[in-house]
Amino acid sequence: MALLLKVLIMKRKLIEDAVLVKNYIDGDESALSVLINRHKQKIYSFIYSKVFDRDITEDVFQDTFIKVIRTLKRGKYNEEGKFLPWVMRIAHNLVIDHFRRNSRMPKFDNAGEFSIFSVLSDSALNAEKMIIKDQVESDVRRIIEELPEDQKQVLVMRMYQDMSFKEISERTGVSINTALGRMRYALINLRKVIEHHNIVLTN
């Protein structure tokens, strides 16, 4: 039985790709299995030699054969050249697609010397930094209290109440330019006070 199977396999090997493709198009599903097994190593190694990543290679290999299957089943394949070069060309195009996609959206795999976690960090503050943040915010509020009333009003509306200068001008009854000017002087005065008293407002 095993010998018979071996002979069958040997016979199969002798069948040319073109014949297998034709059989497959005619409905012989096992022909595809022979084709894949015959060429899988070459195609897979070719893809791997370009992308150097087993998972991506697996994906591209799969996409390549999905394309092959669809083209064959749709009857769009014409036996101009050979089967393998055709599949290789599809794989090559898909590898290019992969690199195009990745250059648009670079991916960090964290495998090399560069670690993404050296750039990314947990943005949540720890207890100490929370206290410093509260302190800084209350300091800023106290300095704002020292500003002249008109400047303070514009600054509070803009920064704390998130109003636009148009809204501020409507609310306070002054022109937009006046509101902008008051905001500018408010910031200048804040800087002066901070510099004068050497107040540190960083976390």
Place this chain on the structure above:
Amino acid sequence: MAKIYSNCNPKNIQLNPKKETVDFLLNYSKALRVNCYKNMKFEALLN
């Protein structure tokens, strides 16, 4: 003799896809039907 500092490529990479991938492709092939209607072709995945 000049020293070559470039990384040498691993020679004769002999790699094969996972069995699951090949099985998936064979099953995909079995499930895929292309129906022709006039000049149009419709794909149907029958799982």
